[in-house]
Amino acid sequence: MGLIQPTPSLADMIQAVRNAGSSHEEFFGYPVREDGLHLQQDPTEYASFVHFMATEVPAADLTLEIGIASGGQTKFLRDYWHARRTMVLDIGQHQVFPQWKRIKQSLNSDLILEIIDDSHSPKVREQLLPHAGKVDFAFVDGDHSYRGLKQDIFLTKELLRPGGLMVLHDTAAVGDCKKVFDELLFSSDFALLRNFQYRFGISVWKMIRVKRMPNAFNRMTGWGRI
Ligand SMILES: C[S@@+](CC[C@H](N)C(=O)[O-])C[C@H]1O[C@@H](n2cnc3c(N)ncnc32)[C@H](O)[C@@H]1O
Incomplete structure (x- = not known):
């Protein structure tokens, strides 16, 4: 694993995203670079989020990414914020997914688990369960349907440690994700820590307790309170 980059000013971080x-x-709104990261992020919004992580969130031991596409976001964040170990989960069907093979070579974290499968499959949960209650940070950006995102949140909830962070993408731009965002505001287990909302919406949630552990019905249907 390489060194973490010093945190630049926000303006320089925005330029680094571009x-x-x-x-x-x-x-x-910024060019594609064939040998680049193929990010699916707004520069101002995403740079603000990474700047926050780099300056306000302590280093993490175990992290999870659900929905990586190219994996560019997975890499960029870890160049500025220390995540000792990383697990990734993606169905592998996005047109930029082939970039991950190249991008993961320079990932600044130990890639300890890579699952290329549907995040809602029971066998995916089985692979992740040994890490239940131990994950410090999860970036959730996979299925953007209401039920699909809630299934991913139920899975994340089993994996996070109390006090762990869950980040959701598109909670301003996609109707179903916004609906989940609104529901989360009433969750007794998650508290909104920060909301970066310039275009797509990157919301950062802290799991403050686990009063309500997801059950089989929640996992299978995506229905139920978070
Ligand atoms: C919007 S893209 C992720 C963008 C990426 N996080 C970034 O910031 O550049 C959504 C990703 O989730 C994946 N995905 C969608 N549904 C999924 C599912 N049920 N299980 C696993 N991955 C899924 C897609 O294949 C795609 O790679």
């Missing part, structure tokens, strides 16, 4: 390259110039 330099890393998006996966679609017209949609994201």
Whole structure:
């Protein structure tokens, strides 16, 4: 694992995101770089989030990413914030997913588990359960449907340690994700720590307690209180 980059100013962090390259110039507003990170993030919003992580969140031991696409976000964050170990989970069908094979070579973290499968499959949960209650940080950006995202949150809830952080993407831009965001505001187990909302919405939630552990019905259907 390499050294963590010194935290730049927010303006320089925004430039670093732009330099890393998006996966679609017209949609994201900055160029695609073939040998870049193929990010699916808004530069100002994402740079603000990474700056927050680098300056306000202590180093993590165990982290999880659900929905990595190219894995560019997984890499960029870990260049500025120390995550000792990383697990990734993606169904592997995104057009930029083939980039992950290259990008993971320079991941600044020990990649201890890589699951290329549907996050809602019971056998995926079985693979992750040995880490239940031990995950410090989870970035959840996979299925964007209401039930699919809630299934991912139920899974994340089993894996996070109390006090661990869960980050959701698109909680401002995608109707179903916004609906889940609104529900989470009433959760007794998660508290909104920060909300970076310039375009897509990156919300950071702290799991303050586990009063309500997900059951089989929650996991299978995506229904029920978080
Ligand atoms: C919006 S992209 C993720 C973008 C990425 N986090 C970034 O910031 O660049 C969503 C990803 O989730 C994956 N995905 C969607 N549904 C999934 C599921 N049920 N299980 C696992 N991965 C899923 C897609 O294949 C895609 O790679």
